[in-house]
Amino acid sequence: MTFNSKLDNINVYEAGKPIELVVREFGIDSKNIVKLASNENPRGCSPKVSEKVSSIVENMALYPDDSMYELKDKLSSFYNVKNNNTIIGAGSDQIIEFIMHAKASSKAKILINSVTFAMYEIYASHVGAEVIKTSSVSHDLDEFYELYKENNPEIIFLCVPNNPTGDCLDSKEVYEFIEKIDNDTLVVVDGAYMEYAKFKDDKKNIEPSVLIEKFDNVIYLGTFSKAYGLGGMRVGYGISNNEIINNLYKLRPPFNITTLSLAAAIEALDDKSFVDESLSLCFSEMKKYELFAQQNNFEFISSYTNFITLIFDQDRDSSKISDELLKLGMIVRNLKGYGLNAIRVTIGTVSQNDRFFELFEKVD
Numbered sequence: 215m216t217f218n219s220k221l222d223n224i225n226v227y228e229a230g231k232p233i234e235l236v237v238r239e240f241g242i243d244s245k246n247i248v249k250l251a252s253n254e255n256p257r258g259c260s261p262k263v264s265e266k267v268s269s270i271v272e273n274m275a276l277y278p279d280d281s282m283y284e285l286k287d288k289l290s291s292f293y294n295v296k297n298n299n300t301i302i303g304a305g306s307d308q309i310i311e312f313i314m315h316a317k318a319s320s321k322a323k324i325l326i327n328s329v330t331f332a333m334y335e336i337y338a339s340h341v342g343a344e345v346i347k348t349s350s351v352s353h354d355l356d357e358f359y360e361l362y363k364e365n366n367p368e369i370i371f372l373c374v375p376n377n378p379t380g381d382c383l384d385s386k387e388v389y390e391f392i393e394k395i396d397n398d399t400l401v402v403v404d405g406a407y408m409e410y411a412k413f414k415d416d417k418k419n420i421e422p423s424v425l426i427e428k429f430d431n432v433i434y435l436g437t438f439s440k441a442y443g444l445g446g447m448r449v450g451y452g453i454s455n456n457e458i459i460n461n462l463y464k465l466r467p468p469f470n471i472t473t474l475s476l477a478a479a480i481e482a483l484d485d486k487s488f489v490d491e492s493l494s495l496c497f498s499e500m501k502k503y504e505l506f507a508q509q510n511n512f513e514f515i516s517s518y519t520n521f522i523t524l525i526f527d528q529d530r531d532s533s534k535i536s537d538e539l540l541k542l543g544m545i546v547r548n549l550k551g552y553g554l555n556a557i558r559v560t561i562g563t564v565s566q567n568d569r570f571f572e573l574f575e576k577v578d
């Protein structure tokens with residue numbers, strides 16, 4: 215059978231390995247497997263969310279509220295914007311997909327950081343757009359600006375803080391950069407880990423309300439998958455001016471968020487202390503990883519997220535290390551595919567992290 219020839223040029227996302235796969239492949243009991251590979255919240259989600267979801271799970275016959283009024287209302291007061299400044303997606307991934315289709319044609323150019331969230335490039339390949347990358351591993355906004363002037367891209371993605379490296383631009387730098395960008399280039403500020411960055415250093419905090427008040431060509435992305443512990447629910451959002459939001463809405467399939475996911479996200483926004491406790495656990499445990507890196511002479515990137523990237527020199531190989539950890543039931547992310555001899559480790563619970571340090575001794 216022949217398919218649309220466009221599919222020949224599409225890259226697919228390699229998701230973090232699920233626990234189920236390690237059970238099947240290595241016959242390890244699932245309770246002895248630790249997954250520190252996809253930046254999920256190791257504490258799970260707020261108990262109030264689980265309670266809420268269990269209480270409605272018996273009533274699943276009706277379609278969800280397609281206006282998503284309650285979640286949009288909660289979210290807009292949380293961020294101090296208007297209801298019509300928000301759009302909800304099945305993960306912020308889906309918003310990235312809408313953005314790509316709304317703004318980029320096959321002649322479009324997309325400007326991204328050399329090492330960044332893989333989905334920008336993958337969705338660009340869906341529309342056949344050309345991807346321009348910086349050479350610097352961390353976001354260098356001077357280089358971004360040079361490439362912007364040279365290429366006049368339709369979309370620029372800034373991942374703040376950046377995945378998979380964990381470093382983070384200051385909000386001031388981001389604002390100064392967008393100031394210089396012409397109105398017809400859309401700047402996407404992906405704040406998937408902004409809760410962490412803001413907690414660690416207020417200078418990193420980008421408020422979507424400030425962004426959209428200052429600029430007509432910017433969209434902020436957030437997600438419930440990381441700090442809120444709802445990766446399995448698939449809820450993310452975009453915040454922008456009404457013109458951009460209306461255009462993205464044209465691409466949204468009806469009922470793209472399930473009733474359970476809507477309820478979970480609404481409840482999650484209310485439990486601030488759950489999120490705060492998660493952030494504080496993350497950064498106190500992060501110190502152990504920094505110490506571990508120093509003791510082993512590994513380079514690491516100071517992280518504003520819930521993961522840390524450990525960089526090895528030539529006498530160690532990140533593929534070998536992550537494969538061997540996997541056989542012992544420890545799932546981490548190998549960054550070889552991103553051109554780095556490094557692994558990315560999600561900060562887990564105290565016992566998960568201790569297990570990581572213990573198992574690392576065995577593979578090293």
Ligand SMILES: *Cc1c(COP(=O)(O)O)cnc(C)c1O
Pocket residue numbers: 304305306307308331373376377404406436437438439440445448449450
């Ligand atoms: C996890 C992540 C997202 C989105 O995740 P969803 O689960 O689709 O909401 C977006 N951007 C970055 C940088 C991420 O790490």
